[in-house]
Amino acid sequence: MIFCSNCGQQVIEKVPAGDSRPRHVCESCQTIHYQNPKIVAGCIPIQEDRLLLCRRAIEPRFGLWTLPAGFMENGESTEQAAARETMEEACAEVKDLTLYGVFSIPHISQVYMMFRANLANGHFGPGAESLEVRLFEEHEIPWDQLAFPVVRLTLERYFSDLPGRTFPVHVENIIRPPRRMP
């Protein structure tokens, strides 16, 4: 942020009175511009013993496989966001959404909220952001071609819980891996 979205003047970065963190502050109109984490809501769409993955048609991670998920919009509930993203990316209607994972990713200021869900009917297909959408049995999961660490984590927890048919809500953090030395 360079300019104040309220008055158009340049903002500065400073700690406002009574605050403890630097913010973008407009000294012209006194607006403090807070920036906060975003929620990414998505589903594990399930049909019998298979689950649905999407192959990304967009960057980042073009061509890799992901669970349908995306940024929650204003005016939605978390379940509505997860179901909408599943419709947009996989053309799939889901039902029986149950919260399964709350995964904070502090270094990119995102919180993933992943729901287990059943496919409502047999229909699915690639949305605008997907090259391909298909159902996978566990032994077919393309573990070495997953788009994001949070997708791997969600799938690992799911297949670990599956034999016991008990699915607690997992609340975990994904920490940036340390950079390798050159």
Next chain:
Amino acid sequence: MIFCSNCGQQVIEKVPAGDSRPRHVCESCQTIHYQNPKIVAGCIPIQEDRLLLCRRAIEPRFGLWTLPAGFMENGESTEQAAARETMEEACAEVKDLTLYGVFSIPHISQVYMMFRANLANGHFGPGAESLEVRLFEEHEIPWDQLAFPVVRLTLERYFSDLPGRTFPVHVENIIRPPRRMP
């Protein structure tokens, strides 16, 4: 949003190509400014059979009672945000945080994430945003002086679950009550 925070020119509201919702778009530098829900993280701080509430020293709802909670910051996990807010508002250290409520409030684009937590030691007191902080047994809860519907909902679920000592994660939505006819 009136001005582009990237280049300072006036933005317009329009549906970008490939999108389905109106956004603030800068036609000068082509930036699309997305606006997304915010996470409010907080705790039910517990000590034996009592829980901690804060009486608000700020608007809105000055003078009414609330659970310690506030906007999650960039770079935090949800638990870190809940513990930080409890320290800021109630000068109380908490431990053993366990996710208890995920409450979407679509009409104000907020998602509350409430954790059960134990007070780590006997210490607590009013932070800058609180007039007063105290522990309440169930029969002492000031039900008619609670600051927000989400505080009531959290406490109702908690005291309903308490006898069975089983605390599932509650995922619910708080819908704006219909306006009364004049």
